[in-house]
Amino acid sequence: MCVLFALQRCTYSTLTRLKSSKPRSPTSMIRLLATILLFGLAFGQRREFTYEDCGSKAEIVSAEIEPCDSDPCVFKRGSKVNIHFTLVADQDSDTVLLEGKIDMWGVLIPIMGLEKDMCKGVVQCPVKKGETYTGTLVVSVPSFAPSMESHVVLKIIGKEGESVCAKTPILIK
Numbered sequence: 001m002c003v004l005f006a007l008q009r010c011t012y013s014t015l016t017r018l019k020s021s022k023p024r025s026p027t028s029m030i031r032l033l034a035t036i037l038l039f040g041l042a043f044g045q046r047r048e049f050t051y052e053d054c055g056s057k058a059e060i061v062s063a064e065i066e067p068c069d070s071d072p073c074v075f076k077r078g079s080k081v082n083i084h085f086t087l088v089a090d091q092d093s094d095t096v097l098l099e100g101k102i103d104m105w106g107v108l109i110p111i112m113g114l115e116k117d118m119c120k121g122v123v124q125c126p127v128k129k130g131e132t133y134t135g136t137l138v139v140s141v142p143s144f145a146p147s148m149e150s151h152v153v154l155k156i157i158g159k160e161g162e163s164v165c166a167k168t169p170i171l172i173k
Contacts, residue, residue, distance in 0.1 A: 093158030
């Protein structure tokens with residue numbers, strides 16, 4: 001159901017499948033839509049984010065960050081960030097590694113606490129070339145992180161080398 005997981009993807013046809021055996025009045029449909037909107041606000045915003053491709057060979061079908069309601073995304077210190085993605089693999093690989101770095105005053109620093117082995121609960125390994133994979137990366141923003149505007153570089157690496165490279169601006173508050 002689209003109600004809790006992908007609010008922006010709800011369509012009229014999806015909502016009409018939610019109806020009961022009796023027809024809904026326009027007022028009850030408005031109430032239903034208002035309830036769905038409130039759930040969306042309560043559970044955080046999720047949106048596609050702006051990124052610069054820095055050499056991806058795999059096809060990035062979609063990439064969304066939660067919570068994010070602006071461009072660049074604003075992250076609160078001490079919070080968790082979910083990066084939802086769908087991509088088409090460009091290589092066969094038994095291993096899928098994630099490399100994440102943040103620009104700290106001109107120096108790229110590895111993101112602490114980021115699970116590097118994506119085969120551990122993010123994607124099903126081995127990865128097959130041409131197949132579509134969907135996953136969610138969870139990143140913790142340290143409570144001691146300085147308030148700053150910066151950018152993050154994420155790379156996904158298989159046995160044949162770099163598959164994905166994406167650079168995105170962020171704001172930490």
